[in-house]
Amino acid sequence: MTATLHLGQLIQFNANPFFEGANAAKHVIEGAILVDNGMVEQVGEAQTLRAEHPDAAVQDHGTHLLLPGFIDAHAHYPQTGMIASWGKRLIDWLNSYTFPEEIRFQDPAYAKEMAERYLDILLAHGTTTVCSFCTIHPTSVDALFEAAAKRNMRVFAGKTCMDRNAPDALKDMAQTAYDDSKALLDRWHRKGRASYVITPRFSPTSTPEQLSALGQLWAEHPDCLMQTHLSEQVDEIDWVLSLFPKARDYLDTYEAHGLLGRNGLYGHAIHLTDRERSRLKEVGAGLIHCPTSNTFIGSGLFDMDGLTQAGHTVGLATDTGGGSSFSMLRSMAAAYEIGQLRGRALHPSELLWLATEGSAAALRDDSIGRLVPGAAADFIAVDLASTPAIAQRATRADDIWEALFPTIMMGDDRAIVQTWVAGSPAL
Incomplete structure (x- = not known):
């Protein structure tokens, strides 16, 4: 050539x-x-x-x-079809829009159609790498990795695991979450440009038993990334603490089950306690800023300046479809706007860094960005x-x-x- x-x-x-x-x-x-x-x-x-x-x-x-090429470090490709859905906060938004749409991914043909559409939209917006949640259906993971392989794209993804506080059609069990995730990991991880990511959605939709099962899987495959959500909204945090009454804080619900580590990706991370900040920094975990989602769903203002100056690894993301745009340019603009609201105007060099090398660092891949x-x-x-x-x-x-x-x-x-x-x- x-x-x-x-x-x-x-x-x-x-x-x-x-x-x-x-x-x-x-x-x-x-x-x-x-x-x-x-x-x-x-x-x-x-x-x-x-x-x-x-x-x-x-x-x-x-x-x-x-x-x-831009790197989107936190997204939900199954939410492509219901992006920009009106008027809900996180928990109601999941129940009203997200879960009904994700049920449709039990159909392999629908999963294939949406995976193909999603990746083409990303490429049109200049995004060449994405780290995405799929649904509980293994076929949704296969569909995304197969579509990515056709395009030779660098893609990180995993089966979203939930065994409570979700529709029956979207629930698995602790053992099936482990078994399905392990089978998908064996099938896709490091095959071509694919990387498998262990994916508990967030603590409210997983029992302690399921979180422990996924923690065990991560301990067996520590080179994998693990992605989840953390401290997105204050009412979400209250819900988490009611479900885990012995937990010191939200992060502890992951830490107690083996789901805190350097290869962890924690989406949102807005309302962190001092202990949570200290532990995340100590282990070197990745924090993923999702600015259009944080404003669209009314979650809060990420502390970019405080976290970066403290030495945290921070990536940038659209959080499609809680985020209201597929464009990383729009994510950069929203990060700037949130920075202004917190009293610190991010320089264009910082915004570009977040969408390229910063997100690559969070994903632990120096071959991209x-x-x-x-x-x-x-x-x-x-x-x-x-x-x-x-x-x-x-x-x-x-x-x-x-x-x-x-x-x-x-x-x-x-x-x-x-x-x-x-x-x-x-x-």
């Missing part, structure tokens, strides 16, 4: 901007990415790479900005003047961050000119 040089503007991070500021990133106005066999081989100045690789094919993207030699060639071309409103603002920009910020705040899938997955054009 002939290597290809992709020419355009580049932003490359050499450090975490939450600690180093905008100086953590380098802007290359006339840059190039050398791609061969689905991998990034070299990145640098266009003039230099063209001279070094005269036989490479060339794709010139002009002034478009070449970025790593970066344009560096040896990384997967999952990248996008972004038009910084995709609409008249954005274009007129961008013309006033004095630097790349001023040029990018209007796209973060007002951009959508029209800003994504092209998405590449493992070096090949998607869609």
Whole structure:
């Protein structure tokens, strides 16, 4: 296969901007990415790479900005069809919208249809990696991984386990949760670009016995990620403590059953106690910020500044369909808005970091979210003047961050000119 040089503007991070500021990133106005066999081989100045690789094919993207593909670190692909459902808080929203839709995934044909639709929507929005909850049905996991394999996408996913406080059609048992999850793990984990994720939905929908069974499975496969929800809403926390009266706090309902660790992903994490913050930091767990969901369902304001400055690993996510958009651009914009409400305006470099390298760090995968030699060639071309409103603002920009910020705040899938997955054009 002939290597290809992709020419355009580049932003490359050499450090975490939450600690180093905008100086953590380098802007290359006339840059190039050398791609061969689905991998990034070299990145640098266009003039230099063209001279070094005269036989490479060339794709010139002009002034478009070449970025790593976005990484959505927490989503529910089965909620694709009922995204933007009106007027409920978390528990009522689950009962009214989510659970009836998830029951439909017992039909393999429906699961396949929705998995295909979902991944195509992601690619159109520039998202090349997702970490998703499925339903209790193993066929829903198979459908997503099969659709991802067809597109060669990097996907993390797992069977959502529930054995109480859910419709009978969506409940399993402690043993079947373990057995089904183990079978799916054996079938999919590290096969191609797939990673299996052990997935208790959250403590209210799992008995202690089921949580312990999944904790045992995680202990047997510690290289797997484990994903769940934590401290999303205050009434949810009250419910959890009523169900687990001996627990010190919400996090303790996981910790007591072997579900706290470095490879844990804890979605939302808004209303954390001091003990919870300390333990999450101590084990190095990943916290996943879901800003459009937090505002849409009225959950609260994530403490991005406090948690990042304390050294927590934080990723960014849409939380489809509690989140009201499939776009990571919109998630970045919402993260900025929540930061403003907490008194700290996040810099565009921090927002971009969260949607790429930050989420990759939470998912423990340094082969994605970066344009560096040896990384997967999952990248996008972004038009910084995709609409008249954005274009007129961008013309006033004095630097790349001023040029990018209007796209973060007002951009959508029209800003994504092209998405590449493992070096090949998607869609």
